[in-house]
Amino acid sequence: MTVYQRAHLSIQNVIQQVETFPVPLQTELQNQLGSLSSLSLKLNQGIFQIATFGFVSRGKSAVLNALFDEPIFPVGPLNGETQWPRSVRWSPVVAQGLSTLQIELIDTPGLDEIEGQGRAHMAQEIAKAADLILFITAGPPTALELDSLKALRQSGRPLLIVVNKADLYPDLDATGVYERLAEPLQKVLTPEDILLTSAAPAPVEIRVEWPDGRTTHDWETPRANIESLRSTLLQLIQKEGRTLLVLNTLLQVQRVERDIAEHVQTYEAPSGKACIGQYARLKAALIAVCPLLFLDAAIGLLADLLLIGTLVKLYRLPTHRHQVNQLWGQISLSFASLILVEMSTPTLSSWVGHISLGWLPWVGTGLLQGGVSLYGAKRVGQQTQAYLFNGYSWGPLGSSTLIQNIIKQLQPQMVLYRLRQELSDQLT
Structure with a gap:
C-alpha cells in the first residue's frame, strides 16, 4: 500500500469514527468534517499549493506574474495592491513527475500592512495549509523580515527565499544573504534555497545609433529574470512534490484529529x-x-x-x-x-x-x-x-503514525530532510 493510499484511508478512518459519536457531538464537529473532506479532495486531485509571503512593495505579485509570463495578479504604484489571498493554477511546461500534480500559486497580502492584523492571521493559516512557502524580499532581508521568516519556519513547511529586484544590487549573491540569516534559519536552509530574481527590472538607458549617423538615448525595460526560481520550483516539485503534498495533508489531518479529541474530551x-x-x-x-x-x-x-x-x-x-x-x-x-x-x-x-x-x-x-x-x-x-x-x-492509520513513517524514510538530499527535527517536534 502506497503512502498516498494510507493517507486517503487515514482521512476516511477519522470520518467513520466521527460517525460513531452521539448526534449532538457530530453536529459540533461539522467544521472538522468539512476540513477533512476538503483535504481528501485536495489529495485526490493532487493540488500542490505554493504560497507567497512578504512585506508590501517587495514584488510578490510581480514574481508570480513573471512565472505566468502574463499579468495575472494586480500590481501598481500603491502599497498593498493585494488586499486578500488569490490563487491561480499554474501550468508550466509539464516535466516528468509533474503530470499527476496540479500547481496552485497563492498571492497573499503584505505581512506589514496597516490595520492588517486580521490579514496577518489569515496569512498564518495559509502558511499552515501550503505545501511550499516563498518568502519574497526586495534586496537583502531586513530585521523585521528575518523575524517573519522565523515565524513562518514554525509551520514546518519547506521555504525558499526569493530576493527580488536583484538587478538593483549587482554585488549581492545568495551566499551573502545566507550569512545574514540567524543560526536557526541556517540549519534548515542552504544558499541553494535563496534565489535572486528580477521580476520587473528597472528600465535601463540604451544608446541608439541611426542609419543617418545620429545617436540618441532611450529607455528599455529588460525581460524578467526568474529562471532560477522557475527551474528550482519545477525540480523540487518533480523530486519531492508528492511527498510534500502527502506530508502536509497529514499534518493538517493531525490538527483536525487533535481538535476532534478536544471536543470529545469536553463533551x-x-x-x-x-x-x-x-x-x-x-x-x-x-x-x-x-x-x-x-x-x-x-x-x-x-x-x-x-x-x-x-x-x-x-x-x-x-x-x-x-x-x-x-x-x-x-x-x-x-x-x-x-x-x-x-x-x-x-x-x-x-x-x-x-x-x-x-x-x-x-x-x-x-x-x-x-x-x-x-x-x-x-x-x-x-x-x-x-x-x-x-x-x-x-492509531495504525493515524496521521501521526504516518507522518513518523515518512520522516524515517527521508533522504539527506531532500529538502524535507532538513526539516525532520521540526516535523518530529510536531508529533509530541
Whole structure:
C-alpha cells in the first residue's frame, strides 16, 4: 500500500469514527468534517499549493506574474495592491513527475500592512495549509523580515527565499544573504534555497545609433529574470512534490484529529468523571471489606482493567500503542501500592492490637487500603483519558503514525530532510 493510499484511508478512518459519536457531538464537529473532506479532495486531485509571503512593495505579485509570463495578479504604484489571498493554477511546461500534480500559486497580502492584523492571521493559516512557502524580499532581508521568516519556519513547511529586484544590487549573491540569516534559519536552509530574481527590472538607458549617423538615448525595460526560481520550483516539485503534498495533508489531518479529541474530551467530561468516580469507589469498598490479600489484588487489577474498558467504550476513541507503556505503568503502580499496603497493614494491626482497641485496628486498616485503592483507580482513569486523547492520531492509520513513517524514510538530499527535527517536534 502506497503512502498516498494510507493517507486517503487515514482521512476516511477519522470520518467513520466521527460517525460513531452521539448526534449532538457530530453536529459540533461539522467544521472538522468539512476540513477533512476538503483535504481528501485536495489529495485526490493532487493540488500542490505554493504560497507567497512578504512585506508590501517587495514584488510578490510581480514574481508570480513573471512565472505566468502574463499579468495575472494586480500590481501598481500603491502599497498593498493585494488586499486578500488569490490563487491561480499554474501550468508550466509539464516535466516528468509533474503530470499527476496540479500547481496552485497563492498571492497573499503584505505581512506589514496597516490595520492588517486580521490579514496577518489569515496569512498564518495559509502558511499552515501550503505545501511550499516563498518568502519574497526586495534586496537583502531586513530585521523585521528575518523575524517573519522565523515565524513562518514554525509551520514546518519547506521555504525558499526569493530576493527580488536583484538587478538593483549587482554585488549581492545568495551566499551573502545566507550569512545574514540567524543560526536557526541556517540549519534548515542552504544558499541553494535563496534565489535572486528580477521580476520587473528597472528600465535601463540604451544608446541608439541611426542609419543617418545620429545617436540618441532611450529607455528599455529588460525581460524578467526568474529562471532560477522557475527551474528550482519545477525540480523540487518533480523530486519531492508528492511527498510534500502527502506530508502536509497529514499534518493538517493531525490538527483536525487533535481538535476532534478536544471536543470529545469536553463533551464526555461529566460522564468520564462520573465513570471514574463510580469504579474508584466500588473498588475501594470491595478492597476495604475483603480480608484476603490475593483476593484484594485480584479485585484491584480487575477493577482497573474494567475501568479502562468502560472509558474506551465511552469515548469511542481507538486504542493504539503510542504511550501505552505509561498506561501500563500507572496500572502497575496502582497494583504495587495496594500490595504494599496489604503486606504492611497486618503488622500495623498487630502492633495496635496490643493496646486492646478491639475491632478499631481492622477498621483503620480497611480505610487505609480503601483510600489507596480509591486514589490508584482515579489515577488509572486519568491516565486512560490522557492515553486516548493524546494518542488519537497514533492509531495504525493515524496521521501521526504516518507522518513518523515518512520522516524515517527521508533522504539527506531532500529538502524535507532538513526539516525532520521540526516535523518530529510536531508529533509530541
